[in-house]
Amino acid sequence: MVSPSLVMVDLAAGTFHPADVTEPQLRVDDLAPVRGDGIFEAVSVRGGVIHGFDDHMARLARSARTMDLPEPDAGLWRRAVEAAVEAHDACDEIVVRFIISRGVEATGALTAWALAGPAPEHAIAERETGVDVVLLERGYDSDAAQRAPWLLLGAKTLSYAVNMAATRYAKDHGADEVIFTSSDGAILEAPTSTVVAARGDTLLTPDPDFGILFGTTQIELFRRAPEVGLTVEYARLTEEDLLTADAVWVLSSVRLLVPVNSINGTPVKRDDDRGRTLLELLG
Missing domain, CATH: 3.30.470.10 (Aminotransferase class 4, branched-chain amino acid transferase, N-terminal domain)
Known part of the structure; x- marks a missing residue:
């Protein structure tokens, strides 16, 4: 051990x-x-x-x-x-x-x-197996971080009780992972990961101004994506954007790049060839 x-x-x-x-x-x-x-x-x-x-x-x-x-x-x-x-x-x-x-x-x-x-072994395994996701509302609109800085949205604090409660809720309901949404329908982030979607040759991720963490793995991926002919964009994404994307991943330093298999029970596309290319970029 x-x-x-x-x-x-x-x-x-x-x-x-x-x-x-x-x-x-x-x-x-x-x-x-x-x-x-x-x-x-x-x-x-x-x-x-x-x-x-x-x-x-x-x-x-x-x-x-x-x-x-x-x-x-x-x-x-x-x-x-x-x-x-x-x-x-x-x-x-x-x-x-x-x-x-x-x-x-x-x-x-x-x-x-x-x-x-x-x-963790499960984090490494998920790079191949992928995860099933549920969308859960975080309870704030996408402008809350600008209006209420005392909520500490976008800071990586030790207060992870809500994130862990959301993860337990997902597992209790047959999923592996959560993606938070704002009360006005914007895609935010996962409890410990950043969301990235592919649309054609463009990688998209939610704008950090929506009160989410700057994803360090996502930043590295976006920095290097042009090396393989991809463009990148920070955008306001919705559930429909994820369901119609060419692929969706959750990224973190520990998990690296994990494909999403389904969202709220609806299968989404996987692009394993592109996923392997992106993993190689991350080293």
Whole structure:
């Protein structure tokens, strides 16, 4: 069995040290477990290469600004992530989650750590098998992020209870995955993934202005898509757009690119040849 590795990070001192993942490291009154008050990222390490680190740091910095947390030190976090990878058992695919908590309220000191573990087997398998999806309304319209920044839409926070509840709902109703929609009918994102659809030679994804995360894997895919003759577009997508697309995928750092087989029980087209090409672009 592959064991995870842990690095605790002292943000104030700019240092880090390895820690025993089986021993207590976090105070029970830390605001991460008490309130979910913090931010995080998860990077994929494949073949010893950390993928998309700069994009993840850019998103972590956006989340920090949204949450009124200090600007993360990219150099410190790169070294901490590398140390977690080096301490990990040999593995084809590793996921490193690096986390910043607001810490213990009484002290004002942030808590931070990087935790490395093997990529889940089911996430790797889904790249071939695909997923069945249900659409669930998130309860906000597509302009909510602009009107109500305190909702933290578009920030990658530790508060994932709603996302996990939606995933459980999908599984209870015979599906594998959720794609959220806005109350005015716009396609948003999956609980832990970005939605991308193909229409001819164009890849489309929902506009981040709708209050969704900037997808780091989607950003890398869009950056490299012209290499294989594809154009890219940020757009307002609807359920009908997905049902009539030439292919639909959900993308994340851990899962990479996963084809969607059906939406609300209706089969959608798969383009496995193009999917393999896109996976190759992602490395």
